[in-house]
Amino acid sequence: MGNYDDIIDLPHHVSSTRPQMPRYKRAAQFAPFAALKGYEEKIAEVQRLTEPKREPDEDRINKINTTLRFLNDHASEQPETTVVYFIPDEKKSGGCYTEVKGSFLRIDEYKKQVILVSGKQIPIDDIYDISVEGAEF
Numbered sequence: 001m002g003n004y005d006d007i008i009d010l011p012h013h014v015s016s017t018r019p020q021m022p023r024y025k026r027a028a029q030f031a032p033f034a035a036l037k038g039y040e041e042k043i044a045e046v047q048r049l050t051e052p053k054r055e056p057d058e059d060r061i062n063k064i065n066t067t068l069r070f071l072n073d074h075a076s077e078q079p080e081t082t083v084v085y086f087i088p089d090e091k092k093s094g095g096c097y098t099e100v101k102g103s104f105l106r107i108d109e110y111k112k113q114v115i116l117v118s119g120k121q122i123p124i125d126d127i128y129d130i131s132v133e134g135a136e137f
Contacts, residue, residue: 056128
């Protein structure tokens with residue numbers, strides 16, 4: 001004789017005074033929940049990779065300066081320019097490098113920025129590489 005043989009064939013009890021709980025509420029009791037709010041986001045942030053800012057060597061700095069002088073002298077022609085620059089991460093040390101292409105508009109010497117026709121503003125101190133279409137330095 002098993003442990004539950006005396007009750008196994010009894011009908012399921014249904015209360016006459018209390019309504020049955022709907023299935024969706026019953027299922028919610030067993031649904032997973034986050035015991036620590038924001039934990040998953042913190043883990044994802046820690047796993048996100050950044051890279052350190054690379055300092056350009058003297059040759060690269062000379063090339064950047066020469067290209068910027070060329071762009072400043074030919075600003076009225078709005079030459080097509082490609083800039084690789086560093087974007088610092090807002091939440092942790094390091095950042096990432098990105099490349100942007102566009103028509104050169106001007107250099108804002110007060111803010112030390114290269115400004116493209118699209119309105120994109122690139123800090124000169126963060127430029128790692130810059131080139132002008134059709135020009136070789």
